[in-house]
Amino acid sequence: MTAAQDKSGPTPVARRPSVLDALIPVVLLILSLSASYYLFHDKAAYGPNQVALLLCGAVAAAIGYKNGLAWEDIRQAVINGVGTGIGAIGILLAVGALIGTWALSGTIVAMVYYGLQILNPNYFYATSALICAAIAFSIGSSWTTAGTIGIGLMGIAGSMGLSPEITAGAVISGAYFGDKASPLSDTANLATAAAGSPLFAHIRESLWTSLPALALAVFGFWLLGKPGDFDASGTLLAIRQHVMVSPWNFLPLLVVLVLALLRFPPMMAILLGALAGGLMAVITSGDAVVAFAQDASLTRPWALLKGIWSALATGYQSSTGDPAIDQLTSRGGMSSMLITVWLIICALAFGAAVEHCGLLSRLVDPLLARVRRTSSLVALLVATCFGANVITSDQYISIVIPGRLFRSEFMKRHLSPILLSRVIGDSAIVTSPLIPWNSCGAYMAATLGVSTLGYASFCFFNILNPVLTILFCVLGLRVLRDDPVPEEASLPGKGLA
Secondary structure, eight states, rough: TTTTOOOOOOOOOOOOOOHHHHHHHHHHHHHHHHHHHHHHHGGGGTTHHEEEEEEEEHHHHHHHHHTTOHHHOOOOOOOOHHHHHHHHHHHHHHHHHHHHHHHHHHHHHHHHHHHHOOTTTHHHHHHHHHHHHHHHHHHOOHHHIIIIIIIHHHHHHHHHHHHHHHHHHHHHHHHHHHHHHHTTTTTHHHHHHHTHHHHHHHHHHHHHHHHHHHHHHHHHHHHTOSOOOOHHHHHHHHHHSOOOGGGGGHHHHHHHHHHHHHHHHHHHHHHHHHHHHHHHHHHHHHHHHHHHOOTHHHHHHHHHHHHHHHHHHHHHHOOOOOOOHHHHHHOOOOOGGHHHHHHHHHHHHHHHHHTTTTHHHHHHHHHHHHHHHHHHHHHHHHHHHHHHHHOOOOHHHHHHHHHHHHHHHHHTBBOOOHHHHHHIIIIIIIGGGSSTTTHHHHHHHHHSSSSSHHGGOOOHHHHHHHHHHHHHHHTTTOOOSSSOOOOHSSSSSTTOO
């Protein structure tokens, strides 16, 4: 079978890369990114990381060329790899537009206003995780959840004086529980396709590890709750003085949630939510929209159009004179996401070069040949999924490649495809937002306004889920098989670790 005929895997190289070949770009990336964070600190994602990813991608391409790949094939693979991120980039730009019009229309302020009256600092983090889990499970999208409810929760946390890092961790924990456990989730469907397992059997099986991980995460967030009473009267009074708040402000949020439940594509649902926010601003805060346009030469209809257009493109800048209110409502715009788009493009280019040159499989294959026990196989799969998120910088690739690499091995050992898809979901899906240069990590940082390294240690669900899936296999729990053949009877080298 020729490379053109075989569409299931990367194009074969003329010479198989050596382990050293595979290690060079990976080690160079780790060293480069470490140096970037050491030299530039929290500004590393504003350009230095992009340079590191692009240069390391060029090194991977050079290794592929050395091994016999044509430059044109490598170039096309990189183009195709970057192309896989167009959907994510579209969603990211739509979220930027949504934040801009929701800030202008008062939707974000309304979420903060009513949230301050309902939520309490003692259980705010735990409640945030549960709210996001319920919403994400209902709509099947962690990105939509973080880009709507998550933004409001971040605003409430700021008004309460709570940690933005812990709040972001709670939002992401809940959002990714729903993402991986919902039958509406594209990642759950992709995991079952990669493993060859039935969707609803996969969903039921994933709850065995997801629910304990969520329960432990919520307990951890409850322990982190800020004790004591919180007086929100001053903040509420300031909001009422400067912004017209009513339950009608929630209509743009309702639009997004309804469209998501109706299975509209996320980008379309979010973009329509952004337009709904602009329409709400015209209806409820027309004078503020005209003032934001800052062009006295325009008639009112044109000024309204310009104000909404500006909020979509460059975000809303509040000028109430109250620093707290201005900080809460000055945000958004597609332009605010361009740095993150730059990071995603460079990361996907690096990942595509590494995959096309067969470097990831070269690192995994020797380890796979040495694994004897099921628990060790599952641990290697978890490590591979996490490593794929680091190296390829894309959640979808990190689901598909490990599924392709491990599927035949699971079949050979008479392990169920449902087990394979569950472990992929427990690792590839949930660890993606923990990597700063991964598309998911970049999205969450840009949307929630907290650096990936800042929130990562508080993503309790995302950290616990892969640990629990390994622990289950070590204890012999939920190790599903296609037949009753004992593990030791089907494998050579009984007793080897």
